Amino acid sequence: MKSQLIDENGQKTYAMILDNGDEVIACLTDFAQKNKLNASQFTAIGAFSKVVTGFFDFSIKDYLKNEINEQVEVLALSGDIATHEGKPKVHAHIVVGKADGTAHGGHLLEGYTHPTLEIILTKSPAHLRRKMDEDIGITLIDLEEK
Numbered sequence: 001m002k003s004q005l006i007d008e009n010g011q012k013t014y015a016m017i018l019d020n021g022d023e024v025i026a027c028l029t030d031f032a033q034k035n036k037l038n039a040s041q042f043t044a045i046g047a048f049s050k051v052v053t054g055f056f057d058f059s060i061k062d063y064l065k066n067e068i069n070e071q072v073e074v075l076a077l078s079g080d081i082a083t084h085e086g087k088p089k090v091h092a093h094i095v096v097g098k099a100d101g102t103a104h105g106g107h108l109l110e111g112y113t114h115p116t117l118e119i120i121l122t123k124s125p126a127h128l129r130r131k132m133d134e135d136i137g138i139t140l141i142d143l144e145e146k
Contacts, residue, residue: 001027016119018046024077024111025090028119032081032088037121039128042092044077046117051096053106061137068104072096074117075103081121082128084139089130 003016014035018027024044032040049071054063079092095105111117130139 001031003031011125012123014119014121014123016121018113018117018119020113020115021049022113022117024113024117024119025092025108028079028081028090028092028121029088031121032090035123037081037088037123038083039124039126040081040121041124042077042079042081042119042121044074044117044119046074047114048072048074048096048111048117049114050110050112051094051108052110053094053096053104054109055106056138058136063107063109065109066104066106068096068098070098071114072098072104074111076105077108077111077117077119079108080128080141082130082141084130084132089139091130 001018001022003014051068053066057064075097076095081088081090092108094108095103097103128141131142133140
């Protein structure tokens with residue numbers, strides 16, 4: 001993975017280019033830790049050789065996983081990074097397209113770059129924290145917590 005700061009005007013904007021085989025959630029989490037990202041948002045396009053999406057099932061308070069083990073185009077990938085229990089937490093949603101033109105999407109759980117993924121990430125000077133919502137079963141951004 002390569003990255004470069006491309007703007008610094010109150011917020012910092014980075015371009016990140018993932019290499020073939022990189023796993024996107026791991027790369028974003030590592031980048032967030034190294035750059036102390038507390039409130040960030042990102043978008044990306046590119047392609048994956050494998051992707052695992054999730055659909056949150058409230059009845060079991062967990063994700064139903066959908067694994068796609070073929071080359072797909074990343075049509076839309078967006079998300080945010082906030083902290084949870086002192087560590088960066090990546091939350092991303094994705095839509096991918098298959099060769100036959102069908103689209104599949106959901107919460108991004110895993111994605112392996114092939115051949116590349118281009119991410120534009122903006123770091124806010126603010127700080128956002130996630131807090132577990134026990135009733136729902138997921139961590140949500142808590143605007144009350146400082």
